[in-house]
Amino acid sequence: MNIHVVAMVVSVGIFLFVIDLVRRRKLTFKYAIGWLFVSASAIFFAFFYKLLFACAAFLGFELPSNFIFFTMSCMFVFLSLLLTVFLCQQNNRNDCMAQKIALLEFELQELKKKLKID
Amino acid sequence: MSEPVRKILAIVPAFNECGNIGRTVSEIRALAQGVDVMVIDDGSSDTTAKEAKAAGGMVVSLPFNLGIGAAVQTGFMYAQRCRYDIAMQIDGDGQHDAAFIEKVLGPIRRQEADMVVGSRFLEKTVGFRSSFSRRVGINFFVHLINALIGVKIYDPTSGFRAYNKKMIALFSEYYPQDFPEPEAIVVAHQAGGRIREVSVVMRAREAGNSSIRYFKTLYYMVKVTLAILLHMIRHRSVHKNNSEG
Numbered sequence: 001m002n003i004h005v006v007a008m009v010v011s012v013g014i015f016l017f018v019i020d021l022v023r024r025r026k027l028t029f030k031y032a033i034g035w036l037f038v039s040a041s042a043i044f045f046a047f048f049y050k051l052l053f054a055c056a057a058f059l060g061f062e063l064p065s066n067f068i069f070f071t072m073s074c075m076f077v078f079l080s081l082l083l084t085v086f087l088c089q090q091n092n093r094n095d096c097m098a099q100k101i102a103l104l105e106f107e108l109q110e111l112k113k114k115l116k117i118d
Numbered sequence: 119m120s121e122p123v124r125k126i127l128a129i130v131p132a133f134n135e136c137g138n139i140g141r142t143v144s145e146i147r148a149l150a151q152g153v154d155v156m157v158i159d160d161g162s163s164d165t166t167a168k169e170a171k172a173a174g175g176m177v178v179s180l181p182f183n184l185g186i187g188a189a190v191q192t193g194f195m196y197a198q199r200c201r202y203d204i205a206m207q208i209d210g211d212g213q214h215d216a217a218f219i220e221k222v223l224g225p226i227r228r229q230e231a232d233m234v235v236g237s238r239f240l241e242k243t244v245g246f247r248s249s250f251s252r253r254v255g256i257n258f259f260v261h262l263i264n265a266l267i268g269v270k271i272y273d274p275t276s277g278f279r280a281y282n283k284k285m286i287a288l289f290s291e292y293y294p295q296d297f298p299e300p301e302a303i304v305v306a307h308q309a310g311g312r313i314r315e316v317s318v319v320m321r322a323r324e325a326g327n328s329s330i331r332y333f334k335t336l337y338y339m340v341k342v343t344l345a346i347l348l349h350m351i352r353h354r355s356v357h358k359n360n361s362e363g
Contacts, residue, residue, distance in 0.1 A: 098181050099192045102158075103199070106178045 004049060011042035034082070038075060124203040126153045126223070129193030130175070131186050131277075132210030136164040142212050143173035149216040156196060157210065160189040166210075186277075187295035194281075198290035205286050207279045214278040218318040222280045231314035232285050233306045235271055236278030240317035251335045258339055259300045266350060267307045271315055274300040278318060285311055294349070297342050304346050308353045 018035045021027040027035075045052040049064075056067035128146050132139050139157060146155050157170035161183035170177045178192060190207055197205040204226050208214045218236060225231040239256075252275075259274040277299055281289065288309050294301035306313055 095184050095188050098184055099188060099195060102178045102180045102192060103196055106176065106196075110176075 004046065007046040007049075008043070011039055011046045015039040015043055031086075034079065124227070125201065126150075126204045126206065127193065127197045127200075127202040128153050128155045128206045128208050128219070129190055129197070130155060130157045130170075130208050130210045131160060131189040131193070132157055132162065132166050132170065133160040133183060133186075133189075134162045134164050134166060135210040135212075136162070136166050136169055138212040139166050139175075139210050140169040140173040142208070142210055142214075142216075143170050143175040145216040146208065146219065147174050150219040153206070153219065154202075156193055158189040158192050160184060160186070185296055187293055187298040190298065191289060191293035194286055194290040194293060197286045202286065203283055205281045207277055207281075209277045213320050213322075215319060215321060218278070218316075221316050221318065222278060224316065225314040226280050226282050229282075230312070232282050232311040233303075233313045234280040235273060235276050235303070235313065235315045236318035236320075237271075237273035237276055237315040238318065238320050239272040240315055255335045255339050259342065262343060262346065263300060263303055266346065267304055269303070269307055269313060271303055271313065273315065274303055276318075276320075278320070281306075285309075294345060296345075297338055300342050301345050301349060304349055308349075 015036065018027065018032055018039060022029060022032045052067070053064045056064040059067065061067040061070070128150070130139070130142060130146070135142075143155050143157060146153060155175040157167070157175045157177045159167040159170065159177055159179040161180050167177050167179050178196065180189065180192065184192075193207070194205060204223060206219065206222065208216070208219075214236065222234050222236045225234050256273065256275050260270065260272060263274055264270045275297075285306055288306065288311070289302070292305070294305065303313060
């Protein structure tokens with residue numbers, strides 16, 4: 001089987017899978033957009049692979065596959081950095097929430113004591 | 119002229135300190151009258167909260183372990199909300215002697231400082247002065263802080279501290295995480311806080327496994343140094359933005 005056909009099928013598959021995840025609300029648009037962009041460019045280059053080869057040659061890569069691997073690893077580094085930022089944000093929010101809940105619980109107990117409930 | 123009555127909160131962070139916390143709370147209540155004791159139970163799995171309550175402390179139980187920084191900050195948040203004039207930090211492991219509370223409060227009461235650190239190394243005291251590897255680490259921070267902000271604090275890792283209203287407002291908004299003590303000094307100084315040290319005597323606490331202690335000290339040093347340097351960069355950029363905007 002032709003490798004180009006495989007590349008096309010896989011990239012279209014990923015694109016449809018991301019759309020399906022958004023449709024089923026497993027992914028929100030905010031997080032899906034990056035993946036949609038990546039899979040759309042994968043589809044584009046799967047169909048117009050001559051452009052991909054031209055890009056690779058222009059940038060000085062000896063093999064187009066090296067160009068693909070390089071681009072992919074850059075993308076994953078960027079993506080994982082982005083995910084770490086989201087993780088940090090969630091962690092801070094979680095901590096802040098835990099602190100507020102603990103203080104509210106304490107104040108509720110004090111109030112109950114004052115009002116002599118249970 | 120008599121001194122105005124001040125609301126004082128002692129924040130005691132505690133994580134699995136069931137052997138020590140009861141004694142620590144009773145000691146503070148006995149030796150420092152008029153000081154409210156709030157134990158922040160940092161998600162302990164033992165009876166820390168129960169014992170602290172039995173000893174007469176107010177207990178705030180965090181739903182899971184957040185680390186010392188967030189635990190102490192919870193105390194600052196309460197102090198800010200209930201308009202305390204002074205907040206103290208006293209460790210829950212019994213290392214800090216409540217007999218020195220008044221001494222640590224002194225410069226704040228006299229309005230000579232915004233933040234006071236109880237220091238083991240200010241005088242040649244007889245008390246516990248930490249292990250060799252930790253002393254090397256502490257000395258490193260003395261010089262780092264001095265080089266960065268030009269203030270010499272001889273015991274920058276001491277968690278026996280007092281803060282006035284200005285510092286309560288500051289730290290209820292932002293308090294460093296993980297190993298917060300040295301960084302908190304830098305944060306306070308950057309916010310225009312006057313920092314003072316007073317000499318205190320500390321007691322020994324249970325020593326850990328000696329083979330991992332060296333590694334832990336090194337890890338602590340690297341981590342806190344990076345945290346302080348990052349804070350300096352952040353502070354500088356915030357400052358720049360403010361002056362430009």
